[in-house]
Amino acid sequence: MVSTIDNYDLSEHNTFGMKVRCARFLEYDRPQEIPEVLRLAAELPRHIHIGSGSNLLFTQDYDGAVLHCRAKGIKYMDMIDRVNLVVDAGMKLDDLVRITTDQGLWGLENLASIPGEVGAAVVQNAGAYGAEMGYRAMDVHAFDKQLGDTLYFPQWDCDFGYRTSMFKAPENKGRYIVHTVELLVYKFPCPNIEYPALKKVFEGRDPKSLTPAEVRDAVAAIRRDKLPDPAVVPSAGSYFKNPVVDREVYDRVVAAASGLTLPHYDMENGKVKIPAAWLIEQCGWKGKSLGPATVWHNQPLVITNPDRKAQPADIIALERAIAASVLERFGIELTPEVEKV
Ligand SMILES: Cc1cc2nc3c(=O)[nH]c(=O)nc-3n(C[C@H](O)[C@H](O)[C@H](O)COP(=O)(O)OP(=O)(O)OC[C@H]3O[C@@H](n4cnc5c(N)ncnc54)[C@H](O)[C@@H]3O)c2cc1C
Structure with a gap:
């Protein structure tokens, strides 16, 4: 069913808690309803699909x-040592992680x-x-607004990269x-615990003795401490x-850091990735506020709206200052x- 609400409050649909409204809010339950949703959306000057x-x-x-x-549906296609999950776009990622890991399936923990x-x-x-x-998404079914039909994109066509995909590329935006x-996802153990914080939690444990639920819980606990x-909030x-910078820029930053050890990650293309959190912390922003917007005390990469009083302009002012x-x-x-x- 397609539901339409005009002049809708979006407070519950953005985790920044911004009290903004949209001219029309359209929700649907089935992919077959997308053309009808787009028809209703076309009555307004623009539209955006959100999660x-x-x-x-x-x-x-x-x-x-x-x-x-x-x-929010999920279907299972059992294949001896693995399972192909067919999942609706509206399911919460964390619910999917919980459901699969509780069933002993590996890959999303x-x-x-x-x-x-x-x-x-x-x-x-x-x-x-x-x-x-993108490691786990074998096939993506997406409605193409230009063609007016659903297309099936295998993993290799999705162009997955660092926090990006073909669906987000500027030429395909919207x-x-x-x-x-x-x-x-897999039935056999394949824990990925190389990340230092996870490695530490499972030190001394035989990786084969772990369950996906244990790894999921460890990840959740690490995240709770940091984020x-x-x-x-x-x-x-x-x-x-x-930021990903040229080697000369990185060398210059190291020189400017006067004795501080600069964390970084050497990339295959000769460039260097520098943690933005480190740069922000060095500039003294950790835990600092500008008006009602605050930099999170345990992770300076996160801007928060702790008292739900910040307006979008307050967040942007802090962004610009940082x-x-x-x-x-x-x-x-x-x-x-x-x-x-
Ligand atoms: C506390 C916190 C921690 C976070 N940690 C992480 C993290 O560890 N790793 C990480 O990657 N991200 C993280 N994020 C960012 C965020 O959770 C992810 O980017 C997430 O995938 C966004 O999902 P969403 O449903 O909220 O999408 P939205 O924010 O609603 O939308 C994101 C983009 O996707 C588009 N979009 C949404 N649904 C569809 C659809 N069905 N079809 C086409 N386009 C669509 C939107 O138009 C928009 O461009 C974190 C956020 C918070 C608040």
Whole structure:
């Protein structure tokens, strides 16, 4: 069924807790309803499909239609040592992680506690602790607005990269609505606990003795220590991308850091990825506020709205202040990971 509500309050549909409204809110239960949803959306000047709004910052009331998929189904195709899951886009990623790991299936446990829905997780190639949605997504069913039909994209056509995919590429922005995702998970143990924080938790344990639920719980516990729970402290997770710079820029930053050890990751293309959190912390922003917007005390990459009093402009003012100090001190430009609408 398609439901339509005009002049709708989006507070519960964005984890920053912004009290913004959209001109029309359209929800649907089945992929077959997408053409009807798009017809209703076309009566307004623009539209956007959202999941849980955990990577979005609505900068003002939205004069268009906001689309959302309510479908949360999951089907299992058993294949001896693995299972192909056919999952609706509207299922919460964390629910999927809990359901599969409780059944002893491996592959999604490191993605525990990432807010948001399965469809968006594919679009974003959500990832954490050495795992990414794109590793498991074998086939993505997406409605192509240009062709007016559903297309099936195998993994190799999705162009998964660091927090990106073909569905998010600028030339495709808004073109596809992901409605179903086929994911491959395993019955045999294949723990991915190389990430230092996880390695530490399971030190001395035979990896083969672990269960996916144990790894999921460890990931969730590590995340609870580091990140704010969006239900309690509104945020959109990591606000900035980790900058990827040329080696000369990195060398210059090291020189400017006067004796500090600069964490970094050497990339295959000769470039260097620098943790934005480190740069922000060095500029003294950890735990600091600018008006009602605050940098999270345990993870400076996260901008929060702790008292739910911040307006979009307050978040953007803090974003700009942080970016300006990092640019001034290190000569590195930070780009937001969070998408402004
Ligand atoms: C506390 C916190 C921690 C976080 N930690 C992580 C983390 O560890 N790793 C990580 O990767 N991310 C993390 N995030 C960011 C966020 O959870 C992910 O980006 C998530 O995948 C977004 O899902 P969503 O359903 O909220 O999508 P939304 O924010 O609603 O949308 C994101 C994008 O996807 C598009 N979209 C949504 N649904 C569809 C669809 N069905 N078809 C086509 N396009 C669609 C939207 O238009 C938008 O462009 C975190 C966020 C928070 C608040």
